[in-house]
Amino acid sequence: MSPFVESVVAAVRGVVGQGPVALHEPAFQGNEWAYVKECLDTGWVSSVGKFVDRFEHDLASYTGAGYAVAVVNGTAALQVALTVSGVRAGDEVLVPAMSFVATANAVWHAGAQPHFVDSDENTLGMSMPALEAHLDEVVEMREGKAFNRHTGRRLAAVVPMHTFGHPVDLSSLAAIADRYGLAVVEDAAESLGSYFDGRHTGTFGRCGVLSFNGNKIITTGGGGAILTDDAELARRAKHLTTTAKAPHRWSFSHDEIAFNYRLPNLNAALGCAQLEQVGAFLAGKRRLAERYETAFADLSGVTFVKERAGTQANYWLQTLLLDVDHAVYRDDLLAALNDAGFMSRPVWDLLSGLPPYRESPAAALSVAQSLAERIVNIPSSPGLADG
Incomplete structure (x- = not known):
């Protein structure tokens, strides 16, 4: 395992604790x-x-x-x-x-x-x-x-x-x-x-x-x-x-x-x-995002995706974006995270490349293709913020 992959896994572990941890699971705590x-x-x-x-x-x-x-x-x-x-x-x-x-x-x-x-x-x-x-x-x-x-x-x-x-x-x-x-x-x-x-x-x-x-x-x-x-x-x-x-x-x-x-x-x-509980769910997700942001602030080769100025994101799935020169580590990182019990996933395959849609009209898709090779979603359940 490369030092980069090890450092990312350690950062996730530092936020959510030991696995197994689901990617995103529902919470039924109200009526x-x-x-x-x-x-x-x-x-x-x-x-x-x-x-x-x-x-x-x-x-x-x-x-x-x-x-x-x-x-x-x-x-x-x-x-x-x-x-x-x-x-x-x-x-x-x-x-x-x-x-x-x-x-x-x-x-x-x-x-x-x-x-x-x-x-x-x-x-x-x-x-x-x-x-x-x-x-x-x-x-x-x-x-x-x-x-x-x-x-x-x-x-x-x-x-x-x-x-x-x-x-x-x-x-x-x-x-x-x-x-x-x-x-x-x-x-x-x-x-x-x-x-x-x-x-x-x-x-x-x-x-x-x-x-x-x-x-x-x-x-x-x-x-x-x-x-x-x-x-x-x-x-x-x-x-x-x-x-x-x-x-x-x-x-x-x-x-x-x-x-x-x-x-x-x-x-x-x-x-x-x-x-009735959506406010609490969103608050938990925001706390989790803040913890991830801190954990990845000084780690080179990867960026935690934050909300932009003028927007308020719900942080549905917490997202890492690998640097272009670190995209080669994506699959190793996904394997290591899941092996450690931290359910993680890549983004979807581009729709334009799926068999039903390969003949559909499309613009140039260079940025989408690059993003598809670099995105990793990590555990995102709101309750993890307080674990």
């Missing part, structure tokens, strides 16, 4: 048992119930969004958010090449084609200078709409993803999107509790989406939500995710082809209890 038991006791366990309504209300209140629509997972949320935001079959949607596969899959499920964009080393998300330069090269404007001059398809939307909870430059994105007539649909799946210029992520675009998978800031077991300030988009999202059933006491009339993406009351009950 989860009571709320779930209420569902069981009353029989309201399925797709309607008071906890669904409460969860949507509480999410809107917490994020500052006008409306929240709870759904079965984040991928479904993004698919429907794209649809209600005007994405149609045959369109292209600009997405970061470095993201979880759900970002591209949701575009495909909406009938569109993902179009991959490079990353920014400081935000880890979509690079706004790279996006603007690429659009300047590929866009042909027709009657106020952007078209890809190489494929002939309309560029309908752009989907920023706030990687590991670090917000992208949303001000620059808004200006670029306005210039080209692109709908902004935020993939805020990883950024509950993150803010840009004092405003919660997921509330800047036409729609934003959240995820409540078991490894997220809060969990409903599975689950997601669509955020929007537009009452009509919220109404339509709710309609499409609940089988497009017309309201009636007993009849089953469905006025369009839609989806059964309803979040069960049982899961919403769990989410309500989790959301």
Whole structure:
């Protein structure tokens, strides 16, 4: 084992103690048992119930969004958010090449084609200078709409993803999107509790989406939500995710082809209890980030990724970025960390290189490729801050 790898493992051990330590695990320390038991006791366990309504209300209140629509997972949320935001079959949607596969899959499920964009080393998300330069090269404007001059398809939307909870430059994105007539649909799946210029992520675009998978800031077991300030988009999202059933006491009339993406009351009950504790979860993650920052401050060859000025990150996954000349140690470091019982992982393979998407349009991706070779996520559970 190289001295560099040994020093990184020792730094992680100094923060979280001895292994085994999970990458990110949920904590159930509040009203989860009571709320779930209420569902069981009353029989309201399925797709309607008071906890669904409460969860949507509480999410809107917490994020500052006008409306929240709870759904079965984040991928479904993004698919429907794209649809209600005007994405149609045959369109292209600009997405970061470095993201979880759900970002591209949701575009495909909406009938569109993902179009991959490079990353920014400081935000880890979509690079706004790279996006603007690429659009300047590929866009042909027709009657106020952007078209890809190489494929002939309309560029309908752009989907920023706030990687590991670090917000992208949303001000620059808004200006670029306005210039080209692109709908902004935020993939805020990883950024509950993150803010840009004092405003919660997921509330800047036409729609934003959240995820409540078991490894997220809060969990409903599975689950997601669509955020929007537009009452009509919220109404339509709710309609499409609940089988497009017309309201009636007993009849089953469905006025369009839609989806059964309803979040069960049982899961919403769990989410309500989790959301009551989100402040404590975020505080724990921030304390853990501060401990990691101190541990890695004087270690050469690696940088702990911190929030940028003007942003507040939720530190969903604590992240190390190896120097370019230390990228060769990444796999040895991952092996050593996991062998020591500290569950760690690299970032996702670039979406543009996955078999389903190799023929999709893409900009130059040099920064994303470099980041993909240098990122390491280390144990991130909020409770580790006080271990």
